[in-house]
């Protein structure tokens with residue numbers, strides 16, 4: 010689990026905070042995951058909404074509590090935890106309520122590996138999102154904002170020199186240099202998800218949830234990814250068991266509530282996807298042109 014060392018934290022006022030504080034952004038998939046998990050757990054938390062569309066995560070204050078500048082971030086009784094899957098695991102272990110992590114050692118090992126697989130694909134989710142969710146001019150981080158991001162925050166996470174921010178900076182700068190997310194990035198990301206979804210499809214053979222023992226944080230984490238990319242046109246229907254699992258969960262109010270967009274954003278998003286399709290560049294068009 011990724012807990013910050015005191016030396017990583019430049020915004021020291023949070024060291025005195027009591028209770029459970031979640032820094033999150035409405036439309037961030039990783040934030041959605043944690044909010045769904047917290048509701049499933051039944052924990053009370055104080056909300057700190059950070060508007061990443063207006064670079065509020067790049068400010069000195071926020072970078073002072075998360076040197077990676079990413080959502081979500083948890084402050085619990087003065088300790089700072091980052092990384093969505095780790096935050097869920099920490100809250101599951103710390104609070105009463107329905108268990109979201111398994112007790113069986115084989116399931117624990119599988120879950121750890123599968124949560125890492127899901128997290129490792131985050132930049133692929135991001136590539137698809139930044140191309141297909143909204144027009145590039147609404148999504149891009151201009152170079153001046155990236156300069157601020159690069160300059161702020163500690164260089165360490167958990168007391169160790171951290172390379173994550175450099176990966177993020179590279180993503181944003183490449184996106185600016187290329188005028189958006191390229192077809193090649195879409196093909197790479199979609200190819201990764203075709204492989205990952207085939208694994209999930211196999212996992213769901215003969216069982217209702219990703220763990221045989223029942224609903225868990227693994228279903229929450231993967232569902233958010235499946236939701237995000239399916240809603241932008243990824244061909245999840247190539248995987249019938251995964252699609253059925255996805256639709257069953259999609260009908261739940263606790264999931265629907267956390268992934269709902271404001272109607273005006275939904276409208277722009279739909280119009281953007283329609284414009285991509287009109288130009289012969291929908292996600293499915295780009296994938297098909299690459300023979301996937």
Ligand SMILES: N[C@@H](CCC(=O)N[C@@H](CS)C(=O)NCC(=O)O)C(=O)O
Pocket residue numbers: 037038039040061066078079080081091092093094128131
């Ligand atoms: N591995 C991290 C990924 C966190 C992440 O990349 N969060 C996105 C939102 S889903 C973010 O904060 N992006 C920053 C930005 O768009 O400026 C986690 O699971 O928490």
